[in-house]
Amino acid sequence: MPRTLLRAASAVLLTLATLNVPVAHADEADPVAVTVNARAALAPVPETGIGTNHAIWDTQLGNDTTADLLKDAGVKVLRYPGGSYSDIYHWADHTAPGGYVAPNTDFDTFMRGVRRTGAQPMVTANYGTGTAAEAAAWVRYANVTKDYGVKYWEIGNENYGNGRYGAAWEADDHADKSPAEYARHVVAYSDAMKAVDPTIKIGAVLTTPANWPDAIVADGDTGSWNDVVLAAAGSKIDFVILHWYPGSLDRTGHIPDMIDLTRRQIARHVGAGSERIGIAMTEFNTGSNTNGTNTQPGALAAADAYATLLANGVFTVDWWNVRNGIGTVTQVEGHTDYGDFGLLSSGTCTADGSVCEPAVNTPFAPYYALQMVSRFARSGDRFIRAATDEAKVTAHAVRRPNGDLAVMLINTSSDTSYPVTIDYSGFSPASGAPTVLTHTNGATSITESATGTATGQTLPPLSLTTLVLRPSSVQAGLPGAPGQPTVSNVTDTTATISWPAASAGTRPVVKYEVSRQNGAVGEQIGETGGTSVTVNNLKPGTRYTVNVIARDGGGGTSAPSAPLTFTTGTPASSTCSVRLTKQSDWANGYVGAIDITNNGAPINGWTLTFGWPRAWQSLGSGWSAVWTQSGQNVKVVNEAGNGSLATGATATVGFVGNYSGPNTLPSVFTLNGTVCTTR
Incomplete structure (x- = not known):
């Protein structure tokens, strides 16, 4: 979306929510049970995991203080030239017609900062107003002339925001603004850029599941943006690009389905070898001014989301952005929230000058969230399963190559200090106090101490806590891990x-x-x-x-x-079969049709049942049957006129399904108690 100093245009697309935190007192809190399973491995921690965005309108982009602060936060990817500016930016003369370009923000200055930070660059080539030849020349300059070794190249920014689906914030000079046209250019850009340097990785823009305009099919298109782009350009790309501004601080539970649905789309369209295509979240921000964009609640949500995205195999998560500017000013949990989407203060003031941010480069709370995640999960570690029995407390864990284990605990309660008891499976911690890293509400640093035990800690309100644990003993001569199943x-x-x-x-x-x-x-x-x-x-x-x-x-x-x-699937053969199809989709709801076929003896009266896979899905309405929902379970009973199904006969019913998260469709249906074959 278009970026000035604020990402205000995105607000119309966000659903703002508030944290409903019940009042409690520390002495009333029951112990929270935390479970860590060292034998339940998830994704490895990538070198490129922690990232952020630089923008060419940021006058501080190239200075050493910025680079040093980002290095201290553990930032390993820096994206350039900044959101929707990417589609108006011309690198060779460092111009962005229609936008502001600050002094000392050219590509070479950016790369000097990248090297001082110790990060890798992520460069977005201009699709909206550029050409494949311009992008290829940039690759030549970066990797041949200057030997910068820029590995990751995106083709455009949020190019689905070019008016194709109604809203237009992304520059796009192409007469044809369809996903098919974008895909054709991705192929051309990839060919031209890899002809210069075949070692680079090319990324294509996708819509994020359950985020507008995901799943919408525009007039004249053969499918949604993702379907068309992946089908036409999947063989030419190395990674896909998602952006996520959830607009709420409680959406981390959406991530596993979000990434799973993206993986399924890639596999469906690319086929064999599709696992080579990575997933990059090149813009992420909690995106919620009312809940705390740059105060502690937003920081806690950021840490939770970063860890969850990386544990699910995303190879980089890039915060929007290093500096952004003052927005709507509120008070959040005892501190001023400036409505700023940046990691570091830009020192700007409201239009009337009544409120100003702290001095330039003052870290906001999300800065410490990224710093905590980088100290918790290091390249070469592997995420393992961790869980709690308290909704206000979340847990993440990693196993280090040397056998150590780290656990990150997040307490989102405003006023309750939770004692936690930690149970380990497949790991025996050493006795004594572990190393404990802590960041609390309003703190201006992460503290380190040796306190508590490996199995018992107390989490302050609105806090991030990481335990670093040594094993009780190191057993030599064990088998190596089995290979990828x-x-x-x-x-x-x-x-x-x-x-x-x-x-x-x-x-x-x-x-x-x-x-x-x-x-x-x-x-x-x-x-x-x-x-x-x-x-x-x-x-x-x-x-x-x-x-x-x-x-x-x-x-x-x-x-x-x-x-x-x-x-798993459904029975290869059954006395019934079901086909669910989507007739239309508007990114938070859809019209579905269910064909019910009787493959057995004639039926006089039928009941179809299924369950919504997720709590954020629900039945809006239904027709051609009597529809009811209880919890996540749906019952569909025939009407008087369609209750008889002869052998081979089909009844068709329809419904409106609502969703506020990734829309994994129901796949298991029973007819009169028998599991049907889903076609």
């Missing part, structure tokens, strides 16, 4: 899981154990002496994430394999 022959109730053998330690490997992740609890679902096992008794239409560990003859166990995620 794969899945085949997936049915409604079974799947065959295979993996490369683990390397033996001082004793031979005698068996492998396959465990399912159920939250932070591991449930063993199979074991074998070989490197493949068929697991049974799975549930139809269910997403499973599993890990494999090797066990040697002395009972020693390996680190877990990388995770494998797959989804």
